Amino acid sequence: MKLLVCIKQVPDAKDVRLDPVTNTLAREGVDSIMNPYDRHALEEAVAIREQLGGMVSVITMGPPQAEAVLREAIACGADEGVLVSDRAFAGADTWATAYTLAFAAQALGAFDLILCGKQAIDGDTAQVGPGLACRLQIPYVTCVQKTRHVSRDAIEVERMMDDGYDVVRLPLPALLTVVKDINEPRVASLKGKMKAKKATIRQLSAADIGADPLCIGLTGSPTQVVRVFSPEARGDRMMFSGNVQQQVEQLVACLKNHL
Amino acid sequence: MDYFFTEHQQMIIDTAREITNEKIIPVRAELDEKNEFPKEILQDIAKADLFSIFVPEEYGGFGGGCYEIVLAMEELARGCVGVATSFAASALGIFPVLIAGSDEQKQKYLPDIAAGTRWAAFGLTEANAGSDASGIQTTAVLDGDEWVLNGTKQWITNGGEAQIYTIIALTDPSKGARGASIFVVEDGDPGFSYGKKEDKMGIRSSATRELILKDCRIPKDRLVGKRGTGFITVMKTLDVSRPGIASLGIGLAQAALDEAVVYAKQRVQFGKPIIAFQAVQHMLADMAIQVEAGRALVYAAARHIDAHPKNMSKASSMCKVFATDMAMKVTTDAVQVLGGYGYMKEYPVEKMMRDAKILQIYEGTNQIQRNVIGQELNKEYS
Numbered sequence: 082m083k084l085l086v087c088i089k090q091v092p093d094a095k096d097v098r099l100d101p102v103t104n105t106l107a108r109e110g111v112d113s114i115m116n117p118y119d120r121h122a123l124e125e126a127v128a129i130r131e132q133l134g135g136m137v138s139v140i141t142m143g144p145p146q147a148e149a150v151l152r153e154a155i156a157c158g159a160d161e162g163v164l165v166s167d168r169a170f171a172g173a174d175t176w177a178t179a180y181t182l183a184f185a186a187q188a189l190g191a192f193d194l195i196l197c198g199k200q201a202i203d204g205d206t207a208q209v210g211p212g213l214a215c216r217l218q219i220p221y222v223t224c225v226q227k228t229r230h231v232s233r234d235a236i237e238v239e240r241m242m243d244d245g246y247d248v249v250r251l252p253l254p255a256l257l258t259v260v261k262d263i264n265e266p267r268v269a270s271l272k273g274k275m276k277a278k279k280a281t282i283r284q285l286s287a288a289d290i291g292a293d294p295l296c297i298g299l300t301g302s303p304t305q306v307v308r309v310f311s312p313e314a315r316g317d318r319m320m321f322s323g324n325v326q327q328q329v330e331q332l333v334a335c336l337k338n339h340l
Numbered sequence: 341m342d343y344f345f346t347e348h349q350q351m352i353i354d355t356a357r358e359i360t361n362e363k364i365i366p367v368r369a370e371l372d373e374k375n376e377f378p379k380e381i382l383q384d385i386a387k388a389d390l391f392s393i394f395v396p397e398e399y400g401g402f403g404g405g406c407y408e409i410v411l412a413m414e415e416l417a418r419g420c421v422g423v424a425t426s427f428a429a430s431a432l433g434i435f436p437v438l439i440a441g442s443d444e445q446k447q448k449y450l451p452d453i454a455a456g457t458r459w460a461a462f463g464l465t466e467a468n469a470g471s472d473a474s475g476i477q478t479t480a481v482l483d484g485d486e487w488v489l490n491g492t493k494q495w496i497t498n499g500g501e502a503q504i505y506t507i508i509a510l511t512d513p514s515k516g517a518r519g520a521s522i523f524v525v526e527d528g529d530p531g532f533s534y535g536k537k538e539d540k541m542g543i544r545s546s547a548t549r550e551l552i553l554k555d556c557r558i559p560k561d562r563l564v565g566k567r568g569t570g571f572i573t574v575m576k577t578l579d580v581s582r583p584g585i586a587s588l589g590i591g592l593a594q595a596a597l598d599e600a601v602v603y604a605k606q607r608v609q610f611g612k613p614i615i616a617f618q619a620v621q622h623m624l625a626d627m628a629i630q631v632e633a634g635r636a637l638v639y640a641a642a643r644h645i646d647a648h649p650k651n652m653s654k655a656s657s658m659c660k661v662f663a664t665d666m667a668m669k670v671t672t673d674a675v676q677v678l679g680g681y682g683y684m685k686e687y688p689v690e691k692m693m694r695d696a697k698i699l700q701i702y703e704g705t706n707q708i709q710r711n712v713i714g715q716e717l718n719k720e721y722s
Contacts, residue, residue, distance in 0.1 A: 271389035
């Protein structure tokens with residue numbers, strides 16, 4: 082079983098601040114961590130490998146310092162780390178990121194299963210996983226809360242829904258994005274940390290993956306961030322009580338007062 | 341303070357710290373309340389390779405010394421002494437094999453211990469043999485190719501949960517302590533069963549249980565070391581293990597200090613955070629001095645033991661007494677700093693105070709440790 086886990090280095094959410102002048106994320110002095118959802122994707126991949134054998138590769142697109150999360154992933158059980166890094170990738174939106182990861186994945190060979198976190202805690206878009214699957218033309222399921230059964234040619238999973246879950250069976254190769262309920266990630270082991278320290282991280286540039294320069298980075302990104310700002314604090318909240326009729330009457334009265 | 345750890349030692353500390361923060365602290369109150377053995381946490385500890393610290397490299401371990409064990413245990417105890425005790429008891433249980441076992445016995449047991457797939461326990465204490473270990477009454481008689489063990493062990497940590505037990509029994513009752521030998525008894529051996537499970541004041545997540553040996557038959561090759569050398573091996577085992585108990589005191593006291601300082605900064609009385617009052621400040625300062633002094637002594641003793649394995653009793657006993665008496669004092673003071681809140685189960689310090697008490701009692705009471713130190717002084721000055 083060849084497994085690929087897509088991970089992202091993100092600022093530690095406990096520490097996020099906006100630069101008041103530029104209105105961009107202040108990254109100076111802010112710790113970087115592996116996106117928390119991606120830790121669960123990695124744990125699931127490692128657990129599947131422990132069950133069926135095979136190899137877990139982790140990939141990240143990012144600046145050179147993103148190598149740290151790849152080493153962390155190796156310490157937590159991954160077999161190899163691949164850093165997709167090039168100045169030309171800078172400023173990529175989810176469209177260009179999915180394009181880049183798809184080319185990188187293809188450059189690495191064929192995978193049976195690709196796992197991603199549901200979303201990254203910095204952008205919160207949840208688009209890269211599905212985007213990557215579409216680029217690779219493989220089936221995908223988002224918000225997976227449990228792997229029910231996995232074999233060499235198919236996987237059956239539970240997709241979390243608001244009011245329960247769907248059971249989805251899909252042929253491999255496929256892509257899953259996972260939620261935190263799926264597992265409890267392990268603590269990096271001593272042997273894993275020693276392996277991570279010595280591991281060689283493979284680097285792939287835009288040229289290495291054969292990407293079209295017009296489709297990557299800022300140039301290849303149809304969405305552009307115009308402005309980032311801290312939202313103003315919300316106004317007062319009101320709770321209406323009583324039966325539905327009474328609550329609607331209270332709401333209408335309240336809205337009229339504000340017109 | 342900076343203790344200038346090696347990269348490898350720092351890796352051990354970081355790993356144990358992650359286990360404590362992610363796996364132990366979120367569930368410790370529930371484990372304490374339910375008297376529940378931390379099986380899943382021990383499995384997490386195993387996956388993180390911490391059980392391999394005290395196993396030599398040739399048997400699949402990291403070949404760490406007393407110092408490395410102490411560093412890991414301190415961090416685990418910062419989370420919960422009950423969990424840390426369960427971990428420590430596996431080390432204690434296998435030390436006799438490490439110290440006196442044959443190569444075959446080491447090959448048979450140590451790789452599983454290092455991987456954390458099997459846990460160990462140490463069976464010395466009996467109803468009439470506590471501080472006076474020579475009072476044991478369990479016997480072992482050779483019958484053909486088998487040893488037949490009879491007796492009851494009491495208050496055995498990891499009892500009923502471990503798979504490998506080192507049992508001290510008399511092979512020659514007429515010689516007293518010199519007639520004692522050590523045997524490996526495995527879970528499932530015929531005639532071996534578990535008795536009463538204890539309901540304790542503290543370290544409630546650890547399992548403390550009776551072991552019952554009733555015509556328990558085990559193969560001849562389960563004797564550890566030579567016949568009649570059991571008591572010497574027990575003394576050596578406890579010399580190596582006591583700094584581990586001392587480090588539980590350090591981790592626990594550090595946790596209590598952390599809680600007390602955080603609370604003192606938040607709690608406002610008479611218009612000020614209570615840390616602004618000198619009466620509270622001085623208590624916190626004394627706690628911090630004691631914790632750091634204890635830590636320095638434990639680390640120094642552990643390094644001494646690693647460097648001088650034949651001359652370790654005094655250092656081992658000194659650090660055990662100081663660190664565990666200190667932990668009792670510091671956890672009691674932490675409850676005092678938190679006042680009424682400290683006495684309530686909503687805050688973790690009441691559990692810390694309950695957990696601290698056993699450290700002064702088990703693996704040799706602090707009174708027995710003072711005896712050891714006194715006897716060593718007597719020898720040194722003769």
